[in-house]
Amino acid sequence: MAIDTAVRRNEAPPRKRRRYRGFAHSVWWFVLPAAALYVFAVVYPSVRGSLFAFTNWDGISQDPKWVGLDQFARIWSDPNGLTSVKNTLLIAFAVTVVQNVAGLLIALAVNSRIKSRDVLRVLIFAPVVITSIAVGFLWQNLFTPDGGINEALEAVGLGALRQNWLGDPDIAIWSIMVVVFWQFVGYSMVIFLAGLQGIPEEIIEAAAIDGAGPIRRFWAIVRPLLAPSITINVMLSLIGGLKLFDQVFIMTQGGPGGATNTISTLIYSNAFSLGRFGYAAALAVVLSIFVAVASIIQYRLLALQER
Amino acid sequence: MRKAIAALPVVVLTALGLGLAGCSAGPQSNSGGANGGTVLKMSGWADDDVAAALIKKFEEDNPGVTIDYTGLPWPGITTQINTELVSGTASDIVVVFPGNGGPIAAQTLAKGNYLADLSSSEWVSKYNDANKAVMGADGKILMGANASTIIPAIYNSQALKALGATAPSTFSEVLALCGTAKAQGKVAYGLSAVAGGNYPYLPYALSASLVYGPTPDFVEQQTEGKATFAGSKWTTVLDKYRQMVDAGCFTKDATGTSLDVAQEQVAKGDAIGMVAVSPQIKTIEGKAPAGTTFETAAFPATDNKSETILPVGLGAGLGVNAKSKNIDLAKKFVDLYLSETGMKIALETSSLFPSAPVEGYTPPANLAGVAEHARSEKTFSFPDQTWPNASVNQTYTEGLQAFIGGNSSAEDLLKQMDDAFKG
Numbered sequence: 001m002a003i004d005t006a007v008r009r010n011e012a013p014p015r016k017r018r019r020y021r022g023f024a025h026s027v028w029w030f031v032l033p034a035a036a037l038y039v040f041a042v043v044y045p046s047v048r049g050s051l052f053a054f055t056n057w058d059g060i061s062q063d064p065k066w067v068g069l070d071q072f073a074r075i076w077s078d079p080n081g082l083t084s085v086k087n088t089l090l091i092a093f094a095v096t097v098v099q100n101v102a103g104l105l106i107a108l109a110v111n112s113r114i115k116s117r118d119v120l121r122v123l124i125f126a127p128v129v130i131t132s133i134a135v136g137f138l139w140q141n142l143f144t145p146d147g148g149i150n151e152a153l154e155a156v157g158l159g160a161l162r163q164n165w166l167g168d169p170d171i172a173i174w175s176i177m178v179v180v181f182w183q184f185v186g187y188s189m190v191i192f193l194a195g196l197q198g199i200p201e202e203i204i205e206a207a208a209i210d211g212a213g214p215i216r217r218f219w220a221i222v223r224p225l226l227a228p229s230i231t232i233n234v235m236l237s238l239i240g241g242l243k244l245f246d247q248v249f250i251m252t253q254g255g256p257g258g259a260t261n262t263i264s265t266l267i268y269s270n271a272f273s274l275g276r277f278g279y280a281a282a283l284a285v286v287l288s289i290f291v292a293v294a295s296i297i298q299y300r301l302l303a304l305q306e307r
Numbered sequence: 308m309r310k311a312i313a314a315l316p317v318v319v320l321t322a323l324g325l326g327l328a329g330c331s332a333g334p335q336s337n338s339g340g341a342n343g344g345t346v347l348k349m350s351g352w353a354d355d356d357v358a359a360a361l362i363k364k365f366e367e368d369n370p371g372v373t374i375d376y377t378g379l380p381w382p383g384i385t386t387q388i389n390t391e392l393v394s395g396t397a398s399d400i401v402v403v404f405p406g407n408g409g410p411i412a413a414q415t416l417a418k419g420n421y422l423a424d425l426s427s428s429e430w431v432s433k434y435n436d437a438n439k440a441v442m443g444a445d446g447k448i449l450m451g452a453n454a455s456t457i458i459p460a461i462y463n464s465q466a467l468k469a470l471g472a473t474a475p476s477t478f479s480e481v482l483a484l485c486g487t488a489k490a491q492g493k494v495a496y497g498l499s500a501v502a503g504g505n506y507p508y509l510p511y512a513l514s515a516s517l518v519y520g521p522t523p524d525f526v527e528q529q530t531e532g533k534a535t536f537a538g539s540k541w542t543t544v545l546d547k548y549r550q551m552v553d554a555g556c557f558t559k560d561a562t563g564t565s566l567d568v569a570q571e572q573v574a575k576g577d578a579i580g581m582v583a584v585s586p587q588i589k590t591i592e593g594k595a596p597a598g599t600t601f602e603t604a605a606f607p608a609t610d611n612k613s614e615t616i617l618p619v620g621l622g623a624g625l626g627v628n629a630k631s632k633n634i635d636l637a638k639k640f641v642d643l644y645l646s647e648t649g650m651k652i653a654l655e656t657s658s659l660f661p662s663a664p665v666e667g668y669t670p671p672a673n674l675a676g677v678a679e680h681a682r683s684e685k686t687f688s689f690p691d692q693t694w695p696n697a698s699v700n701q702t703y704t705e706g707l708q709a710f711i712g713g714n715s716s717a718e719d720l721l722k723q724m725d726d727a728f729k730g
Contacts, residue, residue, distance in 0.1 A: 059393060059410075060419040080705075144568060145560035167501070167563025169714055253502035256562045257709030272386040272410060274697045 053281035060275060071282035081283070084254075084261040087173055088287070091262065092241030092294070095180050099237045100230070102181070103188025108218075110189070111196045121193070125186035132183070136250025139179045140166065143251070166252055169259030176260055179247050184240065188233045195229030196222070224305075231302040235295055242291050263287045344371035347636055348398035350388055351625075353378035357453075357653045364652060365640050372636060374400075382503075385410045392421040395630055399637040403450035403626035405441035406692030408700050413626065415697075417444035423627040423634055425449060430645035433663040438621055441692045451645045452624025454659040457585040457617065458508045458515075458689070459603035459677045463595070466493070466576035467602075474580075474604035474676065476612045478547065485556035488579050497569035497578035498557035500711045504566045505583040507704050509551075509606065511618050511689055512582055513544040516608035519687040520616030526693045529728055536728070537721040545710065545717035547608065552711060562712045570594055582606050586622075588673050589658060603676040617680045620689035621662055698727040 053071050057064030075081040106124055110117045127135065142148040143165035150162045165175040199222060207217050223230075245264035248254065254261035254269065261269075263283050271280035351358045355378060362374045377398065379387055384402060389410035391397035403422065407414040416422050425431070426448045434442065434451075443449035462474050470488060475481040481495070488495040500506040517540040519525055528534035551557065558564050558572060570587065572578035574594035581591075588601055595601075605617040625644055627637040643649045650665045658671045660681065670678035680686070691700045702723050709715035 058418070059389070060415060060421075062419060140565070143563070144565060145563050146568070164560040164563040167560055167712065169709070169712065255502050255705065255708050256500070256712055257714060258705045259709075269701070272389070274701055275410060275415065276698075 049281055050285050051281075052278055053285045055278045057277045057281075058275040059271065059277040064278065067278065071278045072286070074279055075282060075286060080258050080261055080266060083258055084263045084266040084283075085286075087261060088242055088244070088263045088290070090173065091177055091180070091244055092238055094177055095184075095241040095244075096234060096237045098177075098181050099185050099188050100233050102185050103233065104192050104226075106185065106189045107192035107196055111193055121189075124189055127183045128186045128190075130183070132246035133250055135179060135183050136247045139175075139182075139247075140251045143175055167256055169256050172252055172256065172260045176244075176248055176251060179251070180241070180244065183247070184237065188237065191229050191233050191236075192226065195226045199225045227302065227305050230305075231299065234298055234302060238294055238298060239291055242287065242294065263290075344373060345633060345636065347372060347374045347400065347633055347640065348377070349374050349400040349640070350377045350379060350384075350391070350398040351400075351402055352384065352623075353380045356656045357659075360652050360656045361640075361644055361649055364648070365643055368643070369636075369639070374640070389416075392416060392628065393419065397421075397628045397630075399628050399631040399633055400625055400640055401628055402623055404623050405438075405450065405452060405621040406688075406694075407441075408691055408694055408697040410697075412692075413442060413449045414444045416626070417447070417449060421629055422449040423629045423631070423638065425451065425627065425638065425641065428638065428642055428645070430642065430663070433645075437688060438662070441621060441688060442624075450624045450626040451641060452621045452662050453645055453650055453653050454622040455619050455662045455681065456622040456689075457603075457619050457660060457674070457677055457681050458512050458582065458606070459585060459617070459674075460496075460512075460580050460582050460606040461573065461588055461591065461673075462580035462602050462604065463573055463576050463578075464600045464602050465598075466573075466579045469576070470579065472579075474602065475607060476604065476615070477607050477610040479610050481556070481607065482550065482554055484579065485551065485554045489555045493576070494558055494572070494578045495556045495580065496551070496558075497572040497581040498561040498711075499564045499566040499569035500561040500708050501563065501565055502704075504561075504564070505569060505581055505587070506561065506707060506711060507691075508584060508618075509582040510544050510548055510707065511691075512606040513547055513608040514541060514690055515616040515618045515687045516614055517541075517543050519690060520614070520685070523687070526690075526695075530695065535721075536724045537718065541721055541724075542717055544608075545720065548710075549717070552713075562708060574599065585660060585674065592673070601673045603674055605677055605680050615685070617677060617686045618689055619681045619686040620692055622659075695728065696730055698730070699724055702727040 052064070054066060054068060055064035056067050056071075075085070110120050110124070114120075130138075145162075145164055145167070147165075149165060153159055153161050163171055166172050203221055204217055207221055212220065243264055244262050245268070248260055248262055248265050249268065252260045254265045263286065267280045267283045267287070270276040270283065349358070349362070358376060358378075362376060366373060379402075385404075388397060388401050392401065392411075402411065403416065404412040406412050409415060413422065424443075424447045426443070426446075428448070428451070430451060431439070431448050439448060442451060460474065467474065470484070470491060470493075472484055472487055475484050485495040496509075498504070498506055498509075521540075522528070522534075525534055525539070529536075558569055558578060561569075569578070569581060570591045571594050573581045574591050575596065576599070581587075585603070588603070592599075592601060605615045607615045609615070625641050627634060627641060631637050644653075645663075647665060650661050650663070653659060654661065654665065654668060658673075660670065660674060660678070661668060664682075674681075691703070694700060703720075706715055706720035706723055710717065710720050
């Protein structure tokens with residue numbers, strides 16, 4: 001013990017690795033250009049834009065007045081504001097549920113050994129690669145009173161079901177949701193399909209040998225292993241639903257009578273048609289809060305499930 | 308070496324800053340174009356043959372000057388020009404709408420002093436006070452337009468003849484035409500009540516005879532709090548619209564019918580006519596079978612022909628960017644555009660109704676029915692050009708869709724318009 005101690009005393013102190021601790025030598029320098037660009041292109045305009053929500057700026061005059069929270073209060077007293085909030089939440093919820101349930105079912109179907117699975121995958125995914133503008137015009141034509149949908153109903157003897165799909169305020173919002181679902185169900189399907197193909201066959205086969213039926217196998221094995229795919233799909237469809245603009249703007253421009261306005265279309269019309277930039281900024285802030293809150297909540301819930 | 312590494316981010320950020328700074332520019336005209344001359348920038352309508360012909364003439368008259376033209380489609384043209392004017396990057400010459408209420412309307416842009424004062428231009432004297440009132444603000448003329456837009460009833464002459472009818476000149480005749488057309492499986496008036504449709508124009512035509520003609524200072528009365536939409540003959544306007552809806556005058560399911568479809572109905576004779584702005588006649592003609600002709604008439608609101616007032620408003624025109632570096636040259640182009648020479652070039656190139664008298668002008672056959680009326684005293688500008696803010700028009704167009712669809716009453720709509728009018 002004594003010798004050991006003596007040896008240690010005689011040893012030269014271990015040479016410390018020279019480390020550059022100063023900011024000038026920090027690895028953060030490598031992040032700085034990207035961070036600076038992000039701050040310049042995203043953070044600064046967002047903060048600056050949000051500040052307009054507390055003013056009455058009309059997009060033209062040089063001296064906007066500070067109006068506190070008046071623009072936010074206006075959302076709840078403006079019939080269009082309330083309708084747009086209601087529509088946005090309805091679309092986000094309905095599209096998220098239907099798109100993901102249908103996407104999962106389709107993914108399960110095309111993940112099987114059916115012969116036409118490759119063709120089906122391509123057909124179902126195809127609408128995703130079409131621009132929303134083109135999709136909007138396509139369906140606008142199909143939905144006109146003498147368009148393809150009503151013609152098809154007539155052709156199969158269901159003429160009594162003819163509707164004014166985009167002109168009836170009670171139906172128009174649902175027509176738009178059908179289009180969104182049609183366009184993006186393939187997107188959900190692909191993500192689920194990738195998840196399904198990552199599940200080892202042996203586990204499912206072992207469960208089958210142990211006597212687990214299809215529903216039991218799905219619930220106890222496939223579903224937990226698909227949790228990351230569910231998380232990403234739900235988050236993307238929820239955010240997409242909350243921000244929905246293109247399809248609504250092309251097909252109805254928020255009509256008839258404002259019945260299909262979403263927060264995004266209302267932001268556009270208030271900012272660029274009505275010159276109410278302050279009110280539009282307040283709506284944009286509310287939309288951002290909705291997206292952030294909904295994303296955090298569902299991410300936390302799904303993260304628990306993933307564990 | 309270390310110093311060089313430490314300096315790298317500074318260099319990157321500086322380059323980034325300089326690069327981004329380069330993205331912003333001032334007004335876009337410049338001297339020293341490809342041939343050392345002056346380049347004027349102009350933002351106008353896409354596929355505008357009149358603008359192309361005028362530019363050619365201007366460049367011939369002004370050697371060394373070239374005009375760099377950017378054609379913009381509707382409705383993006385309004386947001387793009389507005390944004391460029393506010394950010395200081397607009398062209399020297401831009402499209403401007405008369406009146407108030409839109410992003411590039413003269414009185415909207417006047418709030419930020421974005422347009423140059425054109426009051427001293429020679430062509431200003433050709434316009435009456437009603438026109439001048441919507442061509443600028445605070446006594447200044449900020450834009451000029453070479454064409455007037457009329458809101459007539461446009462009829463397919465062959466379809467009208469096939470019914471054994473003539474263009475109605477009283478409101479009772481309108482309802483009678485609706486009945487006759489319906490009995491033969493057609494509709495009297497094509498109607499599109501979707502965004503961008505022709506549905507707002509028929510009440511404009513009715514209100515000209517019922518509201519603004521009898522009370523020319525109606526908007527002033529509203530501003531002073533002495534009149535309201537809900538307490539005026541606007542109620543009669545909407546009652547008559549409702550009568551027409553109930554009589555089956557219009558395209559079925561108009562709230563889901565696009566303007567394109569409604570125009571095709573008129574072009575093919577499935578609808579006898581439509582009430583729309585005069586530039587739409589050309590579009591309808593383009594959709595019609597060869598040999599189809601069209602005629603126009605003022606749309607009556609009462610059973611007394613002499614009470615019919617025709618809505619005639621200035622069309623979109625041109626203004627000069629107040630921050631232009633070549634403001635005099637830009638004004639010179641607007642002067643050409645509104646000169647007798649410019650008007651004649653426009654008339655040779657396109658079928659329009661000139662906003663000021665042009666020597667030797669003969670209206671095209673499809674406008675013959677309203678041309679004389681349009682030059683008379685029995686006209687009134689479009690109401691939306693005199694409304695004090697864009698919200699009134701937005702409330703009107705949105706509410707009218709609900710009204711046509713039977714989801715809103717006239718009282719509710721007019722009350723909402725009164726609220727919007729107050730701002």
